[in-house]
Amino acid sequence: MQIFRIMLGSLTITEIDDLLKEQVTGRIGCCNEGKTYIVPINYVYQDGVIYGHSAAGKKIDMLRINPQVCFQVDVIKNITDWKSAILWGKFQEITEGEEMRQAMQAIIKHVMPAIESEDSHPSHGFTESESDIGTSIDLILYKISIDEKTGRFERPSQL
Numbered sequence: 001m002q003i004f005r006i007m008l009g010s011l012t013i014t015e016i017d018d019l020l021k022e023q024v025t026g027r028i029g030c031c032n033e034g035k036t037y038i039v040p041i042n043y044v045y046q047d048g049v050i051y052g053h054s055a056a057g058k059k060i061d062m063l064r065i066n067p068q069v070c071f072q073v074d075v076i077k078n079i080t081d082w083k084s085a086i087l088w089g090k091f092q093e094i095t096e097g098e099e100m101r102q103a104m105q106a107i108i109k110h111v112m113p114a115i116e117s118e119d120s121h122p123s124h125g126f127t128e129s130e131s132d133i134g135t136s137i138d139l140i141l142y143k144i145s146i147d148e149k150t151g152r153f154e155r156p157s158q159l
Contacts, residue, residue, distance in 0.1 A: 006080055007156070007157040009152070010153075023074075024042055026043055026050075027041070027073070030062045031062070032065050032066050037062055039059055041054070043107070043110075044109075044110035044111070050143065051107055053107055053139055067092065068091075071089065072087075082153065083151065083153040084153070085150070086149070086150055087149040090144065090147065091142055092142060092144075104139075104141060
């Protein structure tokens with residue numbers, strides 16, 4: 001019989017960056033007028049920045065008023081084997097042509113492999129074709145410049 005103990009600790013900056021690069025979905029938290037709003041987003045982490053996309057709505061309205069955000073990503077294998085990173089930063093819409101194109105290409109390259117079938121495309125006008133990007137609706141691309149990040153983990157360890 002194997003005996004395990006639980007090991008709890010902090011992720012290094014490199015481990016946090018690796019977690020951010022590996023994952024496709026995270027949660028963005030924003031706050032306005034005393035109300036906090038947290039929603040899942042598809043994203044890509046590139047060059048120390050989170051890139052995301054959205055349609056207009058409550059999240060974008062709140063972020064335009066208060067661009068300070070919290071972002072969380074995790075991998076949970078079970079209740080004693082998980083890792084999580086939390087970041088704080090600033091939301092900024094991407095409106096310039098070349099930066100928009102590069103951000104969208106990075107998102108597509110990162111997110112598309114996670115899609116299982118053609119009819120399960122993510123929302124917000126997401127397609128593999130560059131010429132189709134954002135044509136079905138008004139697509140809002142944004143980045144989160146990171147000011148601070150931290151991470152924790154828990155995992156079983158053999159004695």
